[in-house]
Amino acid sequence: MVKQYDLENQTLFLDNLKKVDPGKEAIVDLSLSSAIELNYGEMENLANRMAQGLIDKGIKQGEFVAYILPNWWEFVVATLAIWKVGATACPILPALRDHEVSFIMKKSKSKILIFPEEYRNYQYEPMVDRIAAELPCLESKVVIKSRDPHDLQHCLGGLASSVPDLEEINRRSPNSETNAQLLFTSGTTGEPKGVVQTHGSLSFAVEAHRKALRLTEEDTIWVPSPIAHQTGFLYGMIVAFNLGAKQVVQAKWSVETARLAIEEHGSTFVQAAMPFLADISRDANPPKGLKIFVATGAAVPRQLAYDATAALECKVVGGWGSTETCLVSVNSPFSNDERVWGTDGQVIEGMEMKITDDEGNEVAPGVEGMYRVKTPAMFKTYLGHHDWYEDSIDENGFFITGDLATMDEDGYLNITGRVKDIVNRGGEKIPVVEIENLLYQHENIKDVAIVGMPDPRLGERICAYVTLKEQMDFSLEDITSYLDSKNVAKIYWPEHLELIDELPRTITGKVQKYVLRQMITEKLQVKS
Structure with a gap:
């Protein structure tokens, strides 16, 4: 018999933070030549100041706040600040580009987008400027330039420059039912699903994890x-x-x-x-x-x-x-x-x-x-598609x-x-249908199916089976350059191309992807 748990009385992970010695080391950020280190007191102070910055930007309780940040100390502090104002964290992978970022921003209706000036030699502000016209809800863009946590005027895109109103921040403290997180996961419907989790559900998850692993x-x-x-x-x-x-x-x-x-x-x-x-x-x-x-x-x-x-x-x-x-x-x-x-x-x-x-x-x-x-x-629901949620629960x-x-x-x-039908590339789920739908728009492609091909390191890589409208020279580069022109993140690009006369299908016309997976597996085994 499984024990029934009451999430309303679940101790929240945010409450546990209040018990930690402020002098204890909290974050070590290894993104620069010298490690950036913050203790719990410094992290709390920065999060409170950024929370005030978000309040000053008009962020209200229950709203989604979008941010594109790598594994930096700023990500951790920004997330805490978002929660402190009673808003919901909507993180976006730094590898995503115009197509995916625009989709997430439209769905979340975030009034603000926080992002780095540059990461991995990519300039983010031009991308945000390109898609801004498509985002009627976007009111503020916050660009992180200074990485120094002691530079309160400029770090966190200037959001830490104000002295916090702790009474107002405490008034906004989330409870177990408050939405904590909006993450988009690759779907098979051609549209990523926005998964909403609460503070109670995430608190239960990590506490159960702690116990299981001691x-x-x-x-x-x-x-x-x-x-x-x-x-x-x-x-x-x-x-x-x-x-x-x-x-x-x-x-x-x-x-x-x-x-x-x-x-x-x-x-x-x-x-x-x-x-x-x-x-x-x-x-x-x-x-x-x-x-x-x-x-x-x-x-x-x-x-x-x-x-x-x-x-x-x-x-x-x-x-x-x-x-x-x-x-x-x-x-x-x-x-x-x-x-x-x-x-x-x-x-x-x-x-x-x-x-x-x-x-x-x-x-x-x-x-x-x-x-x-x-x-x-x-999870609580799929954002904007509660019917999908209902269909997923028996x-x-x-x-x-x-x-x-x-x-x-x-x-x-x-x-x-x-x-x-999702390719699992090193733990990253690839939105197969979405990429196929884009490739179907290519002027030379008649038919396309994407499957996972075995890989000893990543588990699977992305293989595209393509039928052409007419005989011609066609390469993997033709696919990747096309997806690049559509601003699709590189992690979603096929890594191998197989040209085929006709895709194997059932009597009802459904592509038999298991046949394609078997074909590429056997081909790789012969090569090895």
Whole structure:
């Protein structure tokens, strides 16, 4: 029998921040040549000042505040400031461009957009200026230029320049029912879904996570995953808040920066996609000091987990979660059962999961079926599409994940495939239908289907099968340059092209993507 939880009485992770010693180290930012370090008192002061800046900009309780920021100290402080004014955080991945940013801004109706002047040699202000005419709700753009947290007049885009009205800020404090987060997840309908989570649901998620993995305030949380993605946001930043622990944020991926995070700044816990684990464990001199690495996005291959455990001298386990449900299953780092390596974990206390047939009846252990989950960390709605939310929840309150899975007699989960057609590239879900719809607009393309092709490091890469309107020279560059012209983020571009006379289809005309996946898999096996 699963215990019933009352989220109204759930201790909020923001309340835990009030108990932390102001002198304790809170953030280490490794984005510059010298680390930027803030203690909890400094973080709180900056967040209060920025909260006042948001109030001065007219931000009201319940509104969405959009921001495009890498894993910088500014992301952490901005998120706290947004919550302090009773608004909802709407982070946007820095890799996204005109097409995706415009969509998110329109859906969220954010009156403000906060972004860096430059990141990874990309200038953001020209992009914002290009799409501004399409955004009637946008009133303010805030450009972050100064990275110095002690430069109160200019850091945080000038939003920290005002002395805060703490009485007004305290009046706006969120409760368990207040919306905390709006994240857009790739969908199969051709439109990304805006997932809304509350402070209560996220607080339950991280507290259940703490208990399952036995994390404490003495741990240091390493955050190499993008904080604008649920893995970094919830299981990096918010986990640190909930514990009152230090977090080490890493914006640009490199093993050497990872070594600094682990060996110099004492990181002990990380939750990230498999490529991060592969890179640090296969380095000639693997960094030492981590205690637990939770690899999400795909089950950890047994050999990689075995090798990584030895190389890093830490516990390596897998788990399953989603933006809608947070983490539902995880393997125990304290178990010696070898299934902790080759599976997606066991259910976390207070949550439920089951495998069913199409009608919702549970199947026997080991039988593949539809994977469904139920958790107090469930999302509230899909923004603007509550009907999608209702369609995703069955009559017993279980979320229909769209994944196929098996579960053994001891409750170990194995995700075996996806009903929804999404390519899983290193934990990043690629919006297949959206990209296909854009490619269908190409003047030379008659038919197109995008599938995942096996990759030893990322799990899958993006493969485009294309039928041309007429015989001609056509290359992968023709596709990528076209998507570039449409301002589609590079992470969504196909990485391999296969020209084909006709796409395999069912009698009803549906593309048989499993055939295409099998074709590219066999082709790669022959080459290897």
